[in-house]
Amino acid sequence: RVLRGRPRDLAGHKIVISAGGTREAIDPVRFIGNRSSGLQGYALARTAVARGAEVTLVAANVSLPDPAGAAVVRVGSTAELREAVLAASEKADAVVMAAAVADFRPASRHESKIKKTDGEPDPIHLTKNPDILAELGRLRREAGAGPRVIVGFAAETDDVLANGQAKLARKGCDLLVVNQVGEGLAFGTPDNAATVLVAGGEPVEVPRGPKDDVADAVWDLVAPRLS
Ligand code: CTP
Ligand code: CA
Secondary structure, three states: OOOOOOOOOOOOOEEEEEEEEOEEEEEOOEEEEOOOOOHHHHHHHHHHHHOOOEEEEEEEOOOOOOOOOOEEEEEOOHHHHHHHHHHHHOOOOEEEEOOEOOOEEEOOOOOOOOOOOOOOOOOOOEEEOOOHHHHHHHHHHHHOOOOOEEEEEEEEOOOHHHHHHHHHHHHOOOEEEEEEOEOOEOOOOOEEEEEEEEOOOOOEEEEEEEHHHHHHHHHHHHHHHHO
8 A cells, every 4th residue: 555645744853662462471481461453553654654653663563574664672671662762752742552462470580480399380470561651641640741642542342442441541641542342353454544632622433444544544534632
């Protein structure tokens, strides 16, 4: 797909996008993590470049070629993602957290590979990871620092809109892109469909379509908030 005919409405703006899914080491060969291909995050990066933005893409465990024109920072764990996103966000006008961030990590990491024994394995104790999106919202609220526009993503299953509205408020972001999970949508597929929840506004429905179209619908909402 050649990206032509787009408005240059993000020109002059620095935008940080996170993509993929973080992984937390259990031992040198195993991890726990989140399922994410990175396709939606990469579509956001590609379309933002096409609309004139200066893009930093923080990619967690994504096996896709670098999008042309974006600065790509590759990370593995949530701690690495957090560091890269917070550093890039200091000078950014907008941040879009499309990455699937592991909520938990093993409380301790084995230095050598856990071997099978005759008995049952030891349980893996988990501890909570920092919430990067909430931290960005808090920094802005408390210190007036950081990006003017903060966008989160959420995949919800049950009470999709109510869960999404609560999450939008809890995280202090401006837009929350709620993916409809299931029916062959989202993970690893070229198509997506979403409802974008808007802080202090009406939700915007994005019909099922290519991830580039969902990305453009997000930028259509971000661009006016930047000027
Ligand atoms: N997120 C984040 N840091 C985390 C977890 C999530 O920055 N530790 C971001 C994601 O990148 C996404 C948004 O928060 O943009 C929502 O993620 P989600 O997993 O839906 O929210 P959680 O608060 O983790 O709630 P849940 O219990 O539903 O997983
Ligand atoms: Ca989560």
